[in-house]
Amino acid sequence: MTTASAAPTRYEAESSPAVCTGTIDSNWAGFSGSGFCNGTNAVGASVQFSVNASVAGMASVGVRYANGGTTSRPADVMVNGVVVQPGVGFDPTGAWDAWAVKTFTVAVNAGGNTIRLSPTTADGLANVDYADVDVAAVARYEAEVAPATCDGTIDSNYPGYSGSGFCNGANAVGSAVQFTVNASVAGSASVSVRYANGTTVNRPADVLVNGVTRLSGSAFDPTGSWSTWATKTVAVPVDAGSNTIRLSPTTSNGLANVDYLDVTTGATPSPSPCAPPSASPTAGQPKVTVWLAGDSTMADPSGGVCPVGWGNQFAQYFTANATVRNSAVGGRSIQTWLYDPNVTSTMDSSGECVISPVTYSSRWQAMLDATNGMKAGDYLLIQFGINDSSSTCPRHVGSARYQQLLGVMAAAAKARGAHPIFLTPVAAITCSGSTAVGNRGFVTETNNAASANGAPVIDLHRLSYTLYNTLGFCPNNGDYTSGPLGAFFCNDHTHFEAAGARQIAGVVARALRDQQIPLAAYLK
Known part of the structure; x- marks a missing residue:
C-alpha cells in the first residue's frame, strides 16, 4: 500500500472557523498567533477546529495546550460529531505559561472535517493554543x-x-x-x-x-x-x-x-539491521542529543566493573552527530527519578507515596533547562518499571500514576521540540524449563502511555528475554560467576556486565531501525 502525506497544517484556536466555548485570551506568555482558547469551566465547553484533508486517512493531531492546575483536564475527542477517543488526558504542565503538545491519531474524511475537544469534567478544558494536523492516506x-x-x-x-x-x-x-x-x-x-x-x-x-x-x-x-x-x-x-x-x-x-x-x-524502506560500529557520520546531519532516563539497568557504572547499564554502551552505535547523555540512576522508580529527594516514605490514602515539597530533581531540571537541556530535534528515551513495583515508599508507584508520569515527561519533551521514546523494562533472566520468560511489570502501562501520548514504544522486555533464548541461557544452574551467563550478567539475575550491556544496547539500536523510529538515521 502506498501512502500520501503532507506537512502538518496549523489551525489556531483564535482564528475562524475555529470555535471556542469561552474566551480568546492572551494573558499567559508563550502562545502562538494572537491568543489561545480559555474554555469555560464546564462539561462540554469545547474548542472545535475545522480541518481540511486532501485524502481520507489517518490524521496525526498535535494539540498545544497549557494546564496550570494540579489535575488532568480530560476531554473527549470528537470527529465530525462522533466521539472517537473518550477522556483523553491533558495533564498538568506546571504553569499556565508552560505549553505542551498532546498528540493523538484519528480518522478523517476527504474534504472538510471538524475536530472537537469536549471536556468531561467541571474543570473544563486546558487552555488550547492550536492544533497541528498531518493527514496520511489509509487502507x-x-x-x-x-x-x-x-x-x-x-x-x-x-x-x-x-x-x-x-x-x-x-x-x-x-x-x-x-x-x-x-x-x-x-x-x-x-x-x-x-x-x-x-x-x-x-x-x-x-x-x-x-x-x-x-x-x-x-x-x-x-x-x-x-x-x-x-x-x-x-x-x-x-x-x-x-x-x-x-x-x-x-x-x-x-x-x-x-x-x-x-x-x-510509511514510505521509506526499512534499513538493514544494526551493524557493528564502523561508519562515518552522515554529512549535513543536524546534531542531536539522546537523553536517557531510567534505573540501574540503564545507568553508568557507579564504581567497579558491575553493574553496567545498557545506556553506558549506547553511544558506540551512533554517529558523531548524536551525543548520548545518560541520566539514569540506580534504584530509582520513575517518581523518585523525577522528584529526588522529595519522595517520602509515607503512603497517602490513595496508595501513592507523598511528595514534599513537590519539586523536581536536579537531573530533571537539568533536562528542562532552556539553555543546556532538551532542544528541538533531540530524543528522550525513558525506561522504568522495575523499582516501581515495590510495595513500600518511596519507590512504590501505582499503575495510573506511572502512566501519568510518563505523560508528564513526554509532554515536557514535546514542548521543547524533542521526541520521547518509551521502553518497557528490560527483563531479568528467569527460566521456565529451557525457555527464558518475561518477569517484569508495567509492560501494559508503558504501552498504554505510549498510545495515549503519541510516542513510539520499544518492547525491550520482550526483546531482552528473546535475546536470552537466542543465547541459550536457559536452563542454567544459577552460577553468574563464570561461563556465558557470568560474562553477560553480574552476580545476580538482573544487572549486566559490560558485554551484556553492550548486547542490550544493540537490541535497542536494532529496534530503532526495525520500527523506523527517526532516531535510527543517526545509527552507524
Missing part, C-alpha cells in the same frame, strides 16, 4: 471481509459499525481476529482498531504481526456501551508485501467487538 480492512478471519461470529446487532458487520469473538483466551494487510515497503505501520467494549473492564489483547507478538496486552478499554465505538491506535513493524495482523485476547473475556482496521504505512 481500511473490514473484519467481516475475507481474507480477514474471526474466531467467533460476524454480527450486526449493535448499530454504528462500518460495512456489513463486526467480529464478535468467542469469550476465550486466544479467540482472535486476524487481518491480511498489504504494504508497499517495509517499515512502521500505524494501525487503528475500531472497537466497542460494552463491559466495565478492559479486554486486553496481544498484537501479533506475521505470527510474532509485537505488543503484549494492549488495552481495549470500556467504551460505555456495545454501540459506542472507539479507536485504538498502535504502531507495529510490517514487511513489504502481505502481512497478517492478529489481535489475540489474553483473558477469558475475549476480545472487544472489532469493526475494522485502518492501516497507514
Whole structure:
C-alpha cells in the first residue's frame, strides 16, 4: 500500500472557523498567533477546529495546550460529531505559561472535517493554543471481509459499525481476529482498531504481526456501551508485501467487538539491521542529543566493573552527530527519578507515596533547562518499571500514576521540540524449563502511555528475554560467576556486565531501525 502525506497544517484556536466555548485570551506568555482558547469551566465547553484533508486517512493531531492546575483536564475527542477517543488526558504542565503538545491519531474524511475537544469534567478544558494536523492516506480492512478471519461470529446487532458487520469473538483466551494487510515497503505501520467494549473492564489483547507478538496486552478499554465505538491506535513493524495482523485476547473475556482496521504505512524502506560500529557520520546531519532516563539497568557504572547499564554502551552505535547523555540512576522508580529527594516514605490514602515539597530533581531540571537541556530535534528515551513495583515508599508507584508520569515527561519533551521514546523494562533472566520468560511489570502501562501520548514504544522486555533464548541461557544452574551467563550478567539475575550491556544496547539500536523510529538515521 502506498501512502500520501503532507506537512502538518496549523489551525489556531483564535482564528475562524475555529470555535471556542469561552474566551480568546492572551494573558499567559508563550502562545502562538494572537491568543489561545480559555474554555469555560464546564462539561462540554469545547474548542472545535475545522480541518481540511486532501485524502481520507489517518490524521496525526498535535494539540498545544497549557494546564496550570494540579489535575488532568480530560476531554473527549470528537470527529465530525462522533466521539472517537473518550477522556483523553491533558495533564498538568506546571504553569499556565508552560505549553505542551498532546498528540493523538484519528480518522478523517476527504474534504472538510471538524475536530472537537469536549471536556468531561467541571474543570473544563486546558487552555488550547492550536492544533497541528498531518493527514496520511489509509487502507481500511473490514473484519467481516475475507481474507480477514474471526474466531467467533460476524454480527450486526449493535448499530454504528462500518460495512456489513463486526467480529464478535468467542469469550476465550486466544479467540482472535486476524487481518491480511498489504504494504508497499517495509517499515512502521500505524494501525487503528475500531472497537466497542460494552463491559466495565478492559479486554486486553496481544498484537501479533506475521505470527510474532509485537505488543503484549494492549488495552481495549470500556467504551460505555456495545454501540459506542472507539479507536485504538498502535504502531507495529510490517514487511513489504502481505502481512497478517492478529489481535489475540489474553483473558477469558475475549476480545472487544472489532469493526475494522485502518492501516497507514510509511514510505521509506526499512534499513538493514544494526551493524557493528564502523561508519562515518552522515554529512549535513543536524546534531542531536539522546537523553536517557531510567534505573540501574540503564545507568553508568557507579564504581567497579558491575553493574553496567545498557545506556553506558549506547553511544558506540551512533554517529558523531548524536551525543548520548545518560541520566539514569540506580534504584530509582520513575517518581523518585523525577522528584529526588522529595519522595517520602509515607503512603497517602490513595496508595501513592507523598511528595514534599513537590519539586523536581536536579537531573530533571537539568533536562528542562532552556539553555543546556532538551532542544528541538533531540530524543528522550525513558525506561522504568522495575523499582516501581515495590510495595513500600518511596519507590512504590501505582499503575495510573506511572502512566501519568510518563505523560508528564513526554509532554515536557514535546514542548521543547524533542521526541520521547518509551521502553518497557528490560527483563531479568528467569527460566521456565529451557525457555527464558518475561518477569517484569508495567509492560501494559508503558504501552498504554505510549498510545495515549503519541510516542513510539520499544518492547525491550520482550526483546531482552528473546535475546536470552537466542543465547541459550536457559536452563542454567544459577552460577553468574563464570561461563556465558557470568560474562553477560553480574552476580545476580538482573544487572549486566559490560558485554551484556553492550548486547542490550544493540537490541535497542536494532529496534530503532526495525520500527523506523527517526532516531535510527543517526545509527552507524
